[in-house]
Amino acid sequence: MIELQDDRLLVSFPELHRDAQCRVSFVRTLRIPDDNRTYPLPAALGRFPLHHVDDFANNVPREWLEHGGVLFPMYQSEAMWIHFGRPSGCPFAIKVAAGKINAVSGRDWSPGLEGSPQNYMVIPAQPWLDGFSVHKGLIRQFVAMPLGEGFTAEEQLTGKASHGGLQIQVFPMRSECYQELLKRRATTRETFSFGLRSARSTVGSESMGLAPGGLMRQEIYEDPHGLDVWDTTRAARCFVHLVNSVAYREITGCAPPTEPVTADHYREAFIPWFEYYGGDAKALEGAPRLAELDSVAAKTIKKGGKSAEPVVLVDEAKIVKLRPRSTGAVREGSAW
């Protein structure tokens, strides 16, 4: 089951094991330049506020009520990353799609897990996802764009703006496999603590989708457990609707978050950049289908517009290096 707790999705399977709990949150961040250079991981700048779609049944498009799930506001061109937190010791397989395009495999949404190509991530090995997996060790940042203008991955691949938003599906480890894992951990003192970066028929015009932005250095890791350990009979899933900040106020009556941080603010506030090394974890190849997508800047130019990307200078010597066992490290920016 999935609950909302402190602007996070709390996913749990209490009937399976009391450890079977993980958290998914959506984190505000700096939009990196879309200039085909590669950038390290930007910091967390607060969580997006989450709401039940059902709480605003009179104000949201009918399709959203059919989908159920939650909503949160994003400014146009704002960037976001997804944080996977795990309060207990239980691993999970997590699938993420944008506009029902799988962000790891690039394939259309399908209900189960696939091993070849792998269409999911495993936590805790994968603490966060910042974008679409385009090449081995490289993603294109998730950037919010209005549906219907052709920027989103969904529109570029299907020619339609049917779904938008994000789709999340979480699979727990089968109980007997988890018990085995616990036994192995007891004998090997294996630890999994890791450093935190501390989170249609065209649907309504307020809907946003995710488009591929700038290139970022991030690996998506191969499943170290194997496909058979996951309990595909108990998946929990959630449709996450993205709404622009103006419509957010109209729908919820709440003030939207402050405007996204700019590259200048980021630099002036000395907010760090991060690199994450997954230890022995093996990185997946990127998805060829996603690698062919136009980034927001490329699409803007193709449409006859001009792309004015901010200049961001990253001091490589000052990048904070995070490793799976670097407990206490937090991918957080300072207050802004």
Add this chain to the structure above:
Amino acid sequence: MTRKPRKGSPTSWTGFGPYLRGVREDKAAHDRAFSLRQVAGRIEVEPAYLSKVERGEVAPPSEAKIRALAKDLQQDPDVLLAMAGKVSAELREIIRKRPKEFGELIRQLRDAPDHAILRIARQVRDGEW
């Protein structure tokens, strides 16, 4: 002159202090940051007062201090408040707004197993997509 009654009977919080002390001393065994003096400093009370609380010689502190203790010692605040014979102001407010409904709900769930109670927590609804 009437004596002001103490809030909560001693029996409702006698386990609080020893539990707190046990948790703190477990942590202090590995990390000196959890000495009585340092914890007291972080939650802004006198060490002597915290010592008395741990020994059960005085009633548990205010809700705010218990929350600060829970945060400092990485404990669940609702559990610590319950051990202190208190209910959080947030929960009191929830019940105060709909006393009949929540009174009935809590009575019905009194003997339910944990997993059944967890299922009642509001879930994010999944629809067709």
